[in-house]
Amino acid sequence: MNDRRRQRENVDNYAFIDGQNLNLAVSSMGWKLDYGRFRVYLHDKFQVKKAYYFVGFIEDNDNLYNYLKQCGYELIYKPILEYKKGGQSIVKGNVDAELVMHALIEYGNYHKAVIVSGDGDFHCLIEYLKAQNKLERLIVPNFNKYSALLRKFVPEMTFLNKNRGKLEYKKERH
Numbered sequence: 001m002n003d004r005r006r007q008r009e010n011v012d013n014y015a016f017i018d019g020q021n022l023n024l025a026v027s028s029m030g031w032k033l034d035y036g037r038f039r040v041y042l043h044d045k046f047q048v049k050k051a052y053y054f055v056g057f058i059e060d061n062d063n064l065y066n067y068l069k070q071c072g073y074e075l076i077y078k079p080i081l082e083y084k085k086g087g088q089s090i091v092k093g094n095v096d097a098e099l100v101m102h103a104l105i106e107y108g109n110y111h112k113a114v115i116v117s118g119d120g121d122f123h124c125l126i127e128y129l130k131a132q133n134k135l136e137r138l139i140v141p142n143f144n145k146y147s148a149l150l151r152k153f154v155p156e157m158t159f160l161n162k163n164r165g166k167l168e169y170k171k172e173r174h
Contacts, residue, residue, distance in 0.1 A: 011047045011111045011112070012047075012049045012050075012109070012110050012111050013046055013047045013048050013049060013110055013111055013112045013113065013114060013136050014048065014049065014050045014051070014052065014103075014106055014109070014110035014113055014114070015042050015046070015048045015050070015051040015052065015113070015114040015115075015116060016052050016054070016099050016102060016103045016113060016114070016115050016116070017051060017052060017053045017054060017073070017116040017117070018054055018095060018096070018099060018116060018117035018119055018122070019053050019054050019055035019056075019095065020055065020056065020094075020095065021116075021117040021118055021119050021141065022116055022117070022141050022160075025118055025140075025141030025142040025145065025146075025160075026141055026142070026160065026161075028142065028145065029141075029142055029144075029161055029164075031164060031168045031169070032168065032169040033160075033167055033168070033169060034167055034168060034169040034170070035067065035068055035071045035073070035169075036071045037166065037167050038071075038167050039051060039071045039072045039073065041163070041166065041167060042114065043072075046114050046136050046137055047111075047136075048114055049110075050074060050106075050110070051072060051073050051074065052073070052074050052075075052076055052099075052102055052106075053068055053073040053074065053075050053076070054076045054078065054095035054098055054099045054102075055075060055076070055077060055078070055095065056077070056078050056079070056080040056092070056094075056095065057077035057078065057079060057080060058080060076095070076098055076099075076102060078094065078095045078098055080092060096119065096121045096122065099117075099122070099125075100122065100124075100125045103115075103125055103129070104125075107134070110134075111134075111136075112129075112133075112134050112135060112136035113129050113134055113135060113136060114136050114137045114138075114139060115129070115135070115137075115138050115139070116139040116141070116160075117138075117139075117140070117141075118140040118141055118142060118145065118146030118147060118150065119146075119147060120146075120147025120148065120149030120150055121147075122150075123147070123149040123150060126138055126150070126153055126156075130153070130156065135156055137156060137157070137158055138150065138153050138156050138157045138158070139157070139158050139159075139160055140157050140158070140159050140160065141159075141160040141161065142159070142160070142161055143159040143161050143162065144161075
């Protein structure tokens with residue numbers, strides 16, 4: 001094994017995943033993400049040792065949460081708000097503050113961060129991580145739909161939809 005590969009294997013990068021943004025973006029493109037394959041992708045491509053998945057907590061989603069844990073994600077829950085708007089039931093579980101805070105709490109524990117979201121609310125975090133040479137990658141789920149605030153980070157971006165063939169959930173695999 002060469003020295004460069006050995007150095008990469010000893011790197012502890014962490015991923016911080018905006019679960020709702022990831023799920024909604026992939027769904028809007030008409031496919032489902034294979035979370036197990038995505039976890040392997042994060043490890044193999046970006047040396048992600050820990051992958052924090054931020055999600056609004058809904059009691060009926062226990063099976064999903066257990067599956068994500070089995071795939072190797074560490075779940076960080078946010079309480080949700082449920083309300084009615086125009087006769088429609090709306091569920092809101094904004095995880096932005098938790099993701100930013102956790103990335104900063106863990107700052108000394110990881111070599112570099114991988115941020116998974118197309119949400120412009122993370123602009124300041126991404127900018128800070130880049131300035132500190134702590135940004136490994138920004139993974140944007142949908143090339144066609146992400147915040148204009150993130151455009152300046154295109155050189156640091158990977159677009160998930162370009163990896164659909166590798167990462168799409170297919171029943172015959174499971």
